[in-house]
Amino acid sequence: MKVYVACSWDNREFAKEVMALICKNGHTITRDWTEKEFDIHESGHDDEAFECALEDYEAVKNCDCLVFIDDGIDSPGKHVELGIATGFKRNVIILDIRKEQVCLCIFIRGNMYPIVKSKEELISKLEMLYELDEG
Numbered sequence: 001m002k003v004y005v006a007c008s009w010d011n012r013e014f015a016k017e018v019m020a021l022i023c024k025n026g027h028t029i030t031r032d033w034t035e036k037e038f039d040i041h042e043s044g045h046d047d048e049a050f051e052c053a054l055e056d057y058e059a060v061k062n063c064d065c066l067v068f069i070d071d072g073i074d075s076p077g078k079h080v081e082l083g084i085a086t087g088f089k090r091n092v093i094i095l096d097i098r099k100e101q102v103c104l105c106i107f108i109r110g111n112m113y114p115i116v117k118s119k120e121e122l123i124s125k126l127e128m129l130y131e132l133d134e135g
Contacts, residue, residue: 001130022122033055
């Protein structure tokens with residue numbers, strides 16, 4: 001299964017761990033955005049930010065599933081990527097890693113996206129989706 005991982009820039013190290021685990025379990029990552037050496041939101045990076053946005057768009061468009069890491073950090077990019085995935089009718093799994101207890105559910109197109117609380121549970125959901133897609 002081709003997977004895109006959406007997360008805040010501040011939590012990119014955690015996103016890298018999730019991507020590595022996804023790959024270890026036989027899936028592919030459509031784009032590793034964590035390898036950038038600069039924060040595209042800093043001034044002076046407008047051209048690079050535009051190129052990264054286009055690459056992220058294509059990667060989300062070409063994925064089978066978007067993993068949305070909800071870390072509680074305000075990050076418009078990951079929400080835009082969630083919108084792109086929704087527009088292309090991609091599977092979405094929400095990995096909720098926030099420390100505080102909140103009641104979270106995201107309804108889009110009449111569906112409630114699955115919410116998982118651990119990397120292990122995420123892999124289990126990915127496997128279920130993979131089996132459904134292959135079946």
